[in-house]
Amino acid sequence: MPEDAAERAKRLFLIFKNAIEREKSTQSIYKEAAELCDNESLKKVLEGFYRDEVRHEVGLLEHYSKLREQYNLET
Numbered sequence: 001m002p003e004d005a006a007e008r009a010k011r012l013f014l015i016f017k018n019a020i021e022r023e024k025s026t027q028s029i030y031k032e033a034a035e036l037c038d039n040e041s042l043k044k045v046l047e048g049f050y051r052d053e054v055r056h057e058v059g060l061l062e063h064y065s066k067l068r069e070q071y072n073l074e075t
Contacts, residue, residue, distance in 0.1 A: 009071045016064040023057040 003011075027050055034046035067073060 006071055009067050010073060013064065013067045013071070013073050016060050016067065020057055020060050020064060023053050023060065027053045027057070 030046050030050035030053060034043050034050060037043040037046060
């Protein structure tokens with residue numbers, strides 16, 4: 001039996017929630033690595049990775065919030 005739109009949205013909401021948590025975790029890893037790095041070019045790469053993860057988190061949060069509002073989902 002196919003899932004209805006609300007059930008698919010709820011599953012997607014939970015996937016986004018999990019992805020946001022992983023983005024935050026990965027941000028911490030890159031931030032710590034950059035702080036420990038003596039090689040300036042590698043440090044810049046790690047800082048770029050950190051910024052990428054922040055952008056990913058922001059994008060996910062936008063969709064997460066829209067789903068939560070549209071389907072009245074709880075965190």
